[in-house]
Amino acid sequence: MFTLIKRPRIVEAAFNKIEWGFNYENYAVGDLFYVDILKADGSLLTTLIKNGSGTGRATFDVSHTLRTLFNEVMPYDPTRFMQKDDTAMKGYSIKAGFIKMVNRQQVKKHLYTSCNFYVLRAALPFDGSVTVADLTVNYDVPVQFLTDITPSQPSGNNLYLPVLFTAPNEVKVKINYVTEVQTISASIPSAGVYVFNVKPELQNKAHSNFTVWLEADNKVHTALREVYHICANVGETGGHQATGFGYSTVSFYDAEIKAEDIANPLAAANLVCENNGTGPGTYTATVTETVYCTNGVEGSSMATATRTSNISQTDAEQKARTAAIAMAQEGLVCTPPPTKYTATYTYTAYCPTGYSGQKTVNGYGESYYSQAEADQNAFNSAKTGAESGLVCTLNEQPKIFAGYTTYGHLSFNDANNDTFYPSALYTDDGTLESGKLTYTSPAGNYNLVRGFYKIDIGMVFEVGTDGRILNIYLASPGGQIQ
Numbered sequence: 001m002f003t004l005i006k007r008p009r010i011v012e013a014a015f016n017k018i019e020w021g022f023n024y025e026n027y028a029v030g031d032l033f034y035v036d037i038l039k040a041d042g043s044l045l046t047t048l049i050k051n052g053s054g055t056g057r058a059t060f061d062v063s064h065t066l067r068t069l070f071n072e073v074m075p076y077d078p079t080r081f082m083q084k085d086d087t088a089m090k091g092y093s094i095k096a097g098f099i100k101m102v103n104r105q106q107v108k109k110h111l112y113t114s115c116n117f118y119v120l121r122a123a124l125p126f127d128g129s130v131t132v133a134d135l136t137v138n139y140d141v142p143v144q145f146l147t148d149i150t151p152s153q154p155s156g157n158n159l160y161l162p163v164l165f166t167a168p169n170e171v172k173v174k175i176n177y178v179t180e181v182q183t184i185s186a187s188i189p190s191a192g193v194y195v196f197n198v199k200p201e202l203q204n205k206a207h208s209n210f211t212v213w214l215e216a217d218n219k220v221h222t223a224l225r226e227v228y229h230i231c232a233n234v235g236e237t238g239g240h241q242a243t244g245f246g247y248s249t250v251s252f253y254d255a256e257i258k259a260e261d262i263a264n265p266l267a268a269a270n271l272v273c274e275n276n277g278t279g280p281g282t283y284t285a286t287v288t289e290t291v292y293c294t295n296g297v298e299g300s301s302m303a304t305a306t307r308t309s310n311i312s313q314t315d316a317e318q319k320a321r322t323a324a325i326a327m328a329q330e331g332l333v334c335t336p337p338p339t340k341y342t343a344t345y346t347y348t349a350y351c352p353t354g355y356s357g358q359k360t361v362n363g364y365g366e367s368y369y370s371q372a373e374a375d376q377n378a379f380n381s382a383k384t385g386a387e388s389g390l391v392c393t394l395n396e397q398p399k400i401f402a403g404y405t406t407y408g409h410l411s412f413n414d415a416n417n418d419t420f421y422p423s424a425l426y427t428d429d430g431t432l433e434s435g436k437l438t439y440t441s442p443a444g445n446y447n448l449v450r451g452f453y454k455i456d457i458g459m460v461f462e463v464g465t466d467g468r469i470l471n472i473y474l475a476s477p478g479g480q481i482q
Contacts, residue, residue: 001025002098002111003241004226006059010245011089011132011166011191014070015123018063022112024098027056032099034108035060039069040091040116049099066092066119078158081197082186085162088146088193091116095270113266114243118191120164122146135164137171137216146193162195163214167247170217173198177207221252225259231273233311238273242266275308283309285316289324293334303327341367341374347382351392361385 006021022033033052037045046065052058069090077083096112124130135144146162165188173184173196182203188194198212223246230239244266246258275284286306293299305323309316343365351357363382367373 001239002096002109003228004096004112004243005057007114007224007243008117009132010222010224011118011120011136011164012063013122013124013132014063014067014119016063016126017061018066018119019059019061020094020096021057021059022096024052024056024058027052027098028100030101033058033060034097034099035062036095037062037065038093038095040093042093045069045092062092062094063119066090069119070121076158076160076195076197078197078199079202081184081202083195083197085193085195088121088162089118089164089191090121091118093117110270110272111239112241113270115245115262115266117245118166120146120193132164137163137165137169137214138219159198160195161198161212162193164193166191166222167220169220172215172217174213174215175203175205176211176213177205178209218249220247220249221255222247223252223255223259225256225263227260227263227267229264229267229271231271233273235275236273236308237275238271240267240271242270283311283313283316285309285313285320287317287320287324289321289328291325291328291332293332297334298337299332299334301328301330301332303331338368341369341371343371343374343378345375345378345382347379347386349383349386349390351390354395355392356395357390357392359386359390361389 002022002024004021005023006019008018008020012018020035024031024033031052032049034050035048037048039045045068048060048062048065050058050060069092070087072087074085074087076085093114093116094112095110095114097108097110099106099108101107120132120135122132122135124132135146146164168190169188171186171188173186175182175184175198177200182205184203186194186196196212196214198210200207200210224243225246226241226243228239228241231237242263244259244262244264246255246260246262248254248258284306285308286304288302288304290300290302303324305320305327307316307319307323309319345363345365346360347363348358348360361382363378363380363385365374365377365379365381367377
């Protein structure tokens with residue numbers, strides 16, 4: 001059995017010892033005790049590990065670790081009469097157990113869980129003449145102000161008086177200005193350090209001599225209680241201890257009941273039962289489960305758990321599945337997806353001079369870095385697609401020749417401008433031509449058998465495949481036929 005044998009008060013000073021002690025009946029040489037120190041939000045602050053004594057006991061001083069919680073000091077508002085100083089007192093809890101070597105592997109067993117305890121930014125006399133209990137607001141004892149833990153006062157006229165409360169209460173602050181006593185009521189909603197500014201000007205007073213005292217309306221009873229849960233089914237073994245804190249304005253007994261109401265769920269939730277093989281049947285199941293983030297957030301976590309049951313295989317599987325899901329949830333980290341930038345671009349590629357053809361492509365681009373990069377990717381995609389898909393066709397070009405026609409004639413009669421097309425058109429080398437032919441010889445008059453014609457530079461003849469001239473074009477300004 002693993003049990004708590006020493007614990008601190010519900011509130012302790014951070015710069016004094018804060019000790020937790022445990023006893024393990026089945027302790028063997030090589031076993032290790034451990035304590036997980038958790039922040040108030042449940043996140044792990046650190047883990048302390050140490051060997052036990054020969055009698056199976058170990059004590060941990062957690063004060064050095066808890067001092068790291070005080071990394072800031074709250075600036076007080078000089079215009080407020082009461083304010084809570086969340087930097088003066090911090091909450092924490094612990095989980096404890098042992099680490100044992102099993103088949104050359106370390107097996108960690110969690111066997112104790114505490115409720116939230118508190119640590120105060122203060123250092124008290126080491127001789128024990130003053131304890132945190134002496135500093136706590138009590139119904140029938142004059143309150144002590146925690147002047148030693150206040151930050152530097154911004155002004156000598158601001159008189160900050162911090163007070164420690166371990167439970168909610170209703171209080172009255174009384175300021176005696178010699179000629180009159182002013183009473184101010186205040187409600188304390190939760191445990192913590194509350195600072196009262198008794199600066200006279202804040203109460204529209206001009207006195208330089210006055211005294212202050214605080215009265216609690218209710219007597220608050222507080223209690224810490226441990227409970228121990230054990231596995232109840234035949235053939236199962238295991239236990240878990242937990243500590244709870246309760247307060248009451250009715251009675252100390254009522255505070256104890258409330259403390260147990262806190263401790264019982266902690267012990268029950270952390271109880272792990274193992275089958276010892278002595279029951280009516282031993283069923284073992286190993287289940288792997290994966291959990292995923294939701295609402296479009298990326299992330300997943302997988303865990304495997306093994307559980308036993310002396311009831312049925314189905315019960316073992318259900319226990320293993322429940323444990324695996326809980327373990328996977330603990331390890332799940334959800335990361336919002338990065339911003340995705342998208343863009344489109346339309347690009348048209350054209351053929352070079354002398355060729356016909358064009359290609360238009362719509363490109364798409366995306367980027368997880370910037371919109372500019374997405375725009376560039378879309379442009380590159382469209383340009384590459386258009387250029388790779390472009391098909392160019394060579395434009396039909398007139399054929400240039402410098403020879404004279406030798407067979408067949410082109411005649412322009414001055415009288416009636418009759419035009420005669422020859423039956424065939426040849427160059428000087430006797431080649432029959434067709435298509436568009438550009439005549440480039442110098443202009444001149446040529447007297448032929450059937451008439452005469454004059455050809456200017458740049459005349460284009462469109463000749464059919466049979467050699468007949470179909471059309472005549474002026475290829476350059478000023479060209480003419482006479």
